[in-house]
Every structure is written in C-alpha cells, then in structure tokens.
Amino acid sequence: MNKMLDSIPSLPVADTVETIMDWLTSHLSALFSFIQDGGKNAMDFITEMLVAIPPVVFILVIAIIAFFATKRKFGLAIFSIIGLLFIYNQGLWEELMNTITLVIFSSIIAIIIGIPLGILMSKSIVAENIIKPILDFMQTMPGFVYLIPAVAFFGIGVVPGVFASVIFALPPTVRFTNLGIRQVPRELVEAADSYGSTGWQKLLKVELPLAKSTIMAGINQTVLLSLSMVVIASMIGAPGLGREVLSALQRAQVGNGFVAGLSLVIFAIIVDRLTQSFNKKK
Amino acid sequence: MTKIKVENVTKIFGKHINSALKLVEQKKSKTEILKQTGATIGVYDASFSVNEGEIFVIMGLSGSGKSTLVRLLNHLIEPTSGSIYIDGENISKMNKQQLRTIRREKMSMVFQNFGLFPQRTVLANTEYGLEVRGIPKEERTKKAEAALENAGLLPYKDQFPSQLSGGMQQRVGLARALANNPDILLMDEAFSALDPLIRKDMQDELLDLQQKVRKTIIFITHDLNEALRIGDRIALMKDGKIIQIGTGEEILTNPANDYVKTFLEDVDRSKVLTVENAMIRPISVNVEIDGPKVALKRMREEEVSVLLAVDKNREFKGYITADDALEAAKRGEKNVVGILKTDMESVAPDMLIQDVLGIISESSIPLAVVKENKLVGVLIKGVVIQSLASDTEEVAANE
Ligand SMILES: Nc1ncnc2c1ncn2[C@@H]1O[C@H](COP(=O)(O)OP(=O)(O)OP(=O)(O)O)[C@@H](O)[C@H]1O
C-alpha cells in the first residue's frame, strides 16, 4: 500500500510557490523596495513626531480624549494616566510610540482596503461568494504565517510587519461592513430607491450611515487584531513593545517580559475602550 | 384621463418560471405551484388602468400580491412579463436614468412602517427626495418646511423619527412624499401600523388633502372599511390575481364570484362597521393620581359629564359622574376612588356595531371600548347613530 502511495511523485507545490514568489520579487522588486523605503520613512517620521511630544502633554491629551469620549466619566481617563505613566516610568516610552505607529498604519490601511471590499461584498453575491472563503481562510491562519510572504517581499523591518498585520487584521472590517449594509432594513432601501437615488446616493446617504455602528465594531476588532500582531511582527524586526516582549522571551528574562507584556495590555485596554466609546457616542 | 395603465403584468418569484406559468394556465393553486416548482406567484396577469385624480384601492388578504403589484408600478420589482405605462410611457422599456427621473418627479411612495431614515431629522427626511434630485439646499428646505407646515409638523422638524408617535411619523412619511410634488402617490398599507383612532384621522386627512391637491393615489389595504371609506374604485386580489374591480358599491352589490361574496360577507353597512370605526377618543381620569377637582376641571374643558377611569397602565376601572365629583370636591376628598362607579359595560374594538346596538340603546351612559383590559376608546350613542347614517349617505352618493 505504502509503495503504491510512494510511487506517486511528490507534487511540486513548494517549488511552484517559490517560483511564483521569485518571479514576483524579481519583477516587482522596484515596487516592493519603493514601498519598503517610503513606508519606513513615513513611519519613522510619525514615530519621531510622537516621541517629540512631551510625554506629559501626550498623557494629558489622551486622558482628556478618554474623559470626553466616555461621556465625561473619569474611569478611563484615570486609567490612561496611571497606565501611561507606568509605561513611561519603565523606560518603554519610545517603544510605545513605535507600537502606536505600527498599529495606526496597519489599522488605517486595513480600513482603507476593508471598507470598499465590504461594500463590494454587500452589493454583489458573486463578490461575496469569492471573498467570504478567502476571509475564512485568512482568519484560520495563525498570524505568523503571513510573515513568510512579508519577508519575501519586503525583507525585514517595520514595513513587512505592517504588511502581515494588515492581512491578519483585515477580515473583521470587511465582514462587518458587509453585514452592516446587508442589515439595513429592506423598507429603507426601498425608500431610497423609490425616491430615485442613484447607487452612490443610496450608499452614502442611507446605507453607510445606517451601517456605521456595525462597521465601527468591525474597525474596533481590526485595531485590536493589528495590536495583537505587534509581538509577532517584531519577529521580523518591527520595533516597539512587541520587540521587548520577544527579546525578554529569548533571554528568559521573566521580569522584563512581564513589564513589556503589561504595557501592551494597558495600551490595548485604552485603545479598545476608546474605539468602542467612539462608536457608542450618540 | 388615464394616468397609469397596467397590461397583463405577471411577476413570478424564483426559478422555473416557465413551468410555473404552465401550471397557472392549468389553474393549479398557488401553493401547488410552489410545491412543484419552487416558484411563487406574486402577481398574475393583472390589467387595469387608473385615472388621473382617482384614489384606486387595492385590497386582498395577506400574501395576495398587493405589495408586489404596487412595487411593480415604480419598478422596485421588475415584471416577469407585461407592460406598465405611466402617462403613456412604458416604464419597463426605460433605462436607469429615465426610471430615476420618473421616480424623482412623478411618483412617491409611502410605506407601511413609515420608511423614515432614523439618522436623519424630520426635516432632512422630508428633504430626501429633493436632495437626491440635486435641488439646492435653500430651495429644498423651503419646500420641505412647507410640506411639514401643511402636516402640522413644522415644530418637530429638528426631532428624529424615533422621537415621534406613529401617527406623526406617518405624517412625516406623507409630507416627504408630497414635498416632491408628485402626480402619483403609492401608499402600501400606509395606515395599517397606526392605531384605529389615529388611522381614522389619517384617512380623513388624506381625503381632505385629495380635495385640495388631486393626486392619483394607489392605496393598498387589507381592511374593507378603509377601502370603502377612501377608494373611488377598488381592486380585489386573491393569490396574485385581480378578481374584481369596481366602485365599493358595485363590488358590494355585484360580487364577481363566491370568493368575493364570502370576502364581503353580505355586507350590510351596520355589519361591516366595527366598534373600532365608531369609537371616539376616551376622556379619562387616572384613579391613582387625579382628584375630584382635576376631574371637574377636565369635564368643563371637554364639555362632558362622565369621565372614564383608568389606572396608570390605562387599564379600565370604571367611570365617575359630574354630580358625584362635585359632591366629593365639596367634602374635600383628595381622590376619586370613593365615587368610582363600575356598572359601565365594556365592548371589544373588533365587535360589530350591529352586535352592540342592543347594549348601547339600553344604556344611558357610554360604553367603554376595552382591549386586553386597556381602555382604547369610548362608544357614544349619538356618534354611533351618526356613523351609521353617514355611511348610508355615502352609499346614496355613490349611486
Ligand atoms: N422577494 C420575494 N421573493 C419571493 N417571494 C416573494 C417576494 N416578495 C413577495 N413574495 C411572495 O409573493 C406573494 C405576494 O406577496 P406580497 O408581499 O405582494 O403580498 P401582500 O398582498 O402585500 O401581503 P401582505 O398583506 O402580507 O403585505 C407572497 O406569496 C410572497 O411570499
């Protein structure tokens, strides 16, 4: 039996993929290195800007935003102040800024790609049937699998980190945009149509406003997923809190690992609460 | 002049349309066709025309295809076969652009659940049709405000739909449609979600409006009373087919077949009229809060001598009279519990007037109309007799 199975020559899947990747990297190398350089410069610039803000100012601004975003409650504002002071105190401020840049870039790119994809999905059954299995596939893959093409295209550094995070964090925005638009009550869609709206008018004046809170829930998840990628992205050289966790892990420094991990958790809680409360507003 | 002409229009939902059509020709029933082919007959071979300025009512039981038919008229649903002409133009042959123009300028729709956009204010909702036409902000606000003014809703223009009662929301729905100044109004069970008293007000308002502006109105309902009350002509549908078209009187006197006959159930006016149609708004006191002075004041304001008593949940408790309230006030009592009388008869809103005539002619006080213990209206002898009389007048006028 085994002999028979063995007599089938091994299918050259790995080779094929490699060939494709080789082709892509060699033919599009100019593009990839342009993205790599441009992206890195842009992100370094943002990080430098963030670092240039005096930490006290930064913390106060976050606290004020938290205060107003949570309907003038003190809880999140106080938590932000204490949490951020702790991170500063532990000498992880610059790492935090790097992480923020990474999260902002990956989330924004994921949203810019995700919302139009979600709209496309909601408008066309064909698109839905194609995109849905791809999203399922993307979500079942462990995040670090995306490091492989990321490294192949962009080498190491922060840009491939963003690339992998975007892929990993994309699905919720797409799904929730699709869901939100499909959930718009039929009568309202009919009302929009019966008054002679064009497709765009219907989308912008009726569907997107009504889907807004669902889409925001998706964006919240996307932001948190991209945050959860920072440790993994640091495996290919993305700077930030994730790298601290990783290096503590590699050197078995429990204390340092704990501090960096805790800082990440604090940041995650602030981000989560803030994005959620933007959604609840009104 | 013919405004809308519908010629042999059929709409079948689902696949296997041809085999479904064959089965219809073999006079198979709708459920049988669904079972055999999976296709649903929405509308089958409908033909009729509606004149300018007419209120054309389409009625039938649930699932008979009323909503489908009205959505075929503005092409929200595309017909499987047949043609629809608006002012002589075949809308099935129009491209998207032409169709949009027709929808924007010629016909507006009013929806059963109001179809208001929850994130837009009343004013922004009313402006919607004008907005998508690209009318400048100032002009459309002016027009929308005029439409709201007519509906008596201008003070609410900055509220959101969820802040208004059902009746007010539907007035916004109507104002939104009228702001466009369309020739044709399509109203799909526009009043069905409203409670009976408000519904009657809205019917009156629609009739008033029609006196003034003369639109062509397609009005859908499954309520015979409503159909008779507002329709110039009525089309009766069953399982997607139109089985009779005529004035209310024609249909009542000459039902096309047994189905229509059972549907109308030899409509003697007093039989069709239900308590709901004849009841008026109850004037009440709250036994848990109000005292005799409040009660007396209310009687004076409303010019009545009897108030119906309810509790906080509007559950019916009895009634109090002016004489008793006066006595209680003199005695300095703080509430009306002591003078509450409970010998008032109550009836249900869906009872036929004919069946309660006996009770009401014997009773010297009004009857409470109670649904699930809650007070929903009151039946007063004079009003009942008047409504019976006015109905016979209408019949006479139709002849
Ligand atoms: N989009 C659709 N897809 C499939 N079948 C449909 C669709 N819309 C309506 N139908 C079917 O067409 C038939 C007519 O429906 P329609 O909504 O026109 O009835 P109706 O007279 O308006 O009923 P109701 O009084 O309940 O509103 C029903 O059997 C319904 O199931």
Ligand SMILES: [Mg+2]
């Ligand atoms: Mg319907």
